[in-house]
Amino acid sequence: MRHFWEEDMELTESKAGISRRGLLQFAIGSAVAVAAFGPGARIVMAQEGQVLKAINPAFNQDWSPLRGGGVPFRWNSFWNASAMYFNDKGEIQPYVLTEWAPNADFSVWTLKVSPDAKFADGSPITAADVKGSWELSSMPTTKNQRIDQVLSGVAGYAAVKDGTATDISGIVAGEGELVVTLAGPDPIFYQRLANHIAPIVKVSVARGADGNEVADWFLGANGATSGPFMMESADLDSGAVVWVPNPNFFGPAPKLARIELTAVEDNVTATEMLKSGKYQAHTELVTSTIVLDLGADFAAGPTIPTSQHFWFNASRAPMDDPKVREALILAVDRDGLIKASFPDGPHQKTDTVMNSVPGEDDASFTPFPYDPEAAKAALAASTYGGPEKLPKLMFVGISSPANEAAAQYIAEQWRQVLGISAVDMKPQQDQYSGPDQNAIQIFRDDVGTRVPDAASYLAGSIASGSGNAQGKMGGYKNDAVDALIAEALALPADDPNRSAKAQEAQRIFRDDFMFIPWYKQTMSRWATANVSGMEKNLDWQVFAPWNVSIS
Structure with a gap:
């Protein structure tokens, strides 16, 4: 069994309070964490000053991690775990899935789920959650932009994609493993799973009885996400989104205490905000003068x-x-x-x-x-x-x-x-x-x-x-x-x-x-020189978001 972490998990304390209007907010302070996430959640004080202030180029109204594209997709890796992922060298790494093996002609694949994998509420990530997440991403009403790139070769996928079924017949979930039957041989099928197009979510919360996605399931204090951070608040009208550490993340403890995202549509204004030093990162800044304005390190990458x-x-x-x-x-x-x-x-x-x-x-x-x-x-x-x-x-x-x-x-x-x-x-x-x-x-x-x-x-x-x-x-x-x-x-x-x-x-x-x-x-870092760990992979994802820190 391979793991993608080496250090013990710690939990960062944040402020409590729950409200909902245009602003959705939930808390994971020590008392609330035990009630919401179980007595196993450990609380330590956040690292002082480790607040990443980032700029988003749009006022996004839909933050579902299942869309397979769009501006919010750039943040998927921070709050949702994927099956596997590629590092910046193009090397595949285990995550929710730790092992994958084909039969002789590459038409059937057996996938092993990590026994350590958990959702933010502390419940285990099961093989059924993996299967259900892929099915939910395939449903036509989910409108996942790139799910074909992941599952189009799986037997039974087409029936779910066209709305005539809710179950992908070629995926069988067992105890700690999945068996995936393809419509034909695919020697690199396992590589197609190593991305954040269809992240693993808690199906009992995210998917309704009709097989479709539950509206806004990801915005509440339900612990249904699986990445190193979880959404604390989202003010969609003002374009402000905040993430804090996930108390039950099954990998390394995140180094950041908080991520604050602010929407700014104008590239010139965003550039000046970054140059001022008050903001350290941008979702996607594409200008002809990016290197001249913000330095080679800001735009550097593989x-x-x-x-x-x-x-x-x-x-x-x-x-x-x-x-x-x-x-x-x-x-x-x-x-x-x-x-x-x-x-x-x-x-x-x-x-x-x-x-x-x-x-x-x-x-x-x-x-x-x-x-x-x-x-x-x-x-x-x-x-x-x-x-x-x-x-x-x-x-x-x-x-x-x-x-x-x-x-x-x-x-x-x-x-x-x-x-x-x-x-x-x-x-x-x-x-x-x-x-x-x-x-x-x-x-x-x-x-x-x-x-x-x-x-x-x-x-x-x-x-x-x-x-x-x-x-x-x-x-x-x-x-x-x-x-x-x-x-x-x-x-x-x-x-x-x-x-x-x-x-x-x-x-x-x-x-x-x-x-x-x-x-x-x-693949630019889109982060100032005092931010480390913002390197991205071939899927435009920060591949190890738990390592992001500010010096």
């Missing part, structure tokens, strides 16, 4: 398997002409693109779809060159013959200062090299309507994977069944690309051909001229 690109919608004119797509790509100096958007970092230019996974380095891959003359020749050879007959080119996803700087640089390159002047930019597709809504040709968006695997990266970004191919690229499909990705996915994780086939698929995709490569993502 590169993760996520990349940002400009995708072409081949179902919309003029992107339905491959020569137009080729011209638009070759007309962009991508060295200048990264300098225009992130002149001081932390993100780095990339030439490829995938990065930060085995197989990233491919000596046979030829990057798109900056070639103005070839770009002009390609446009002249297109059905349009030149810039005069092109329809207006519309970008969407231009929703941050860095995104805007990049899009404007690309548009200026097209003007200078190709003579194209009819370009428009919009924030998000669902934020406007009218005749232009169905004419979008360029989507700025990220792609990536939550497992360190090249085949999975491409399956979720360029395979014809991916949301990116169906939506952003307008139904893109290349049979050769699909076949290579499918072959790669069937191979064991340590088979070198798994990465080799993915590399070949990426080379073929490159020749379809479907995107302008931009940058590979640095």
